[in-house]
Amino acid sequence: MEMIYDDVNSANNKSSRCMGNQVTSSKRTKVLLIVLGVSLVLALGGLCVLGFMSMARELEELTANYTNYREKFDALHNQHEETLRKLNRLNPSTGCALCAVNWIYSGGKCYYFSTVKMNWTQSRDHCVSRGGHLVIINSQAEQDFLSSKVKVTHWIGLNDLDTEGHWVWVNNQPLNDSAEFWMKREDGVSEPDNWTEGHPAGEDCASLGHPGGDTEIWMDAFCFQEKRFVCEAAAAV
The missing domain is CATH 1.20.5 (Single alpha-helices involved in coiled-coils or other helix-helix interfaces)
Structure with a gap:
């Protein structure tokens, strides 16, 4: 066991x-x-x-x-x-410059687009000092060219400083109704409206473009405002 x-x-x-x-x-x-x-x-x-x-x-x-x-x-x-x-800037026939340096040729004219801002009177005088004048717009083609070259509002050579409502160019020629591009509003109150709020003298100078960015129309504005500007001069032959 x-x-x-x-x-x-x-x-x-x-x-x-x-x-x-x-x-x-x-x-x-x-x-x-x-x-x-x-x-x-x-x-x-x-x-x-x-x-x-x-x-x-x-x-x-x-x-x-x-x-x-x-x-x-x-x-x-x-x-x-x-x-x-x-x-x-060059004449295709002669090879010579049609416009001065920093000026752009188009349609037989030379244009200078400023990079600085001045009031309308200073802009007018500055263009004269450069051998030209504030731009005078005579056609739809010229208007289209200018508006295509700018992105902000610019002074142009149009004003009614002497007689309210009688718009003239810097060469004293009256505005041609067939070549005017004032801003049109749907409410019927279009430019120029001579707005006087804040400045009793009203708006006596014209600008290309709206401060908000639309550059295809004209607006009247206070002449003392500082904007860029466009100068114009005849092209060399």
Whole structure:
């Protein structure tokens, strides 16, 4: 009986050791799987970081290239515009300059678009000092040309300073009704309206364009206001 009991105990001990070994092996497997999983996550994370860094470098290079190309494009565009300005100043027959530097040729006339602001009287005198006068607009074609060249309101050579409502150009010629481009309003109150609020003398000088940005119409304005202006002179022959 003792021998049978010992054999049973021995078998039980062996079974316990096998089960213990199996448990230990299972734990090790789980640990290895966990370590492997963490390693994969870290590896994927590292790849993502490397990918983001690579994308960031590529984006930075693309931005730098865009900036470089944009600067080159702007430089070429400016050169193109300057070349056109020079060509527009030349008589195609003689090759001589039709207009002075910084003046633009169109339709047999030369035009100067100011970059500074002055009141109407100062603008008129400045044009005279440049060998011209404030622009006189005689046709739809001339109006279209001028409005296409400006983005803000400019003084023109039209006023009713001497007699209210009697508009004359700086050469003392009266306004031609067939070539006038006053702003028309739907409510019937169109330009010139001689607005007197804030200044009893009213609006006695004409400008090309609305202060809000529309440059295809005329408006009367207070002569003391400072605006850019357009000068006109005859082209050389």
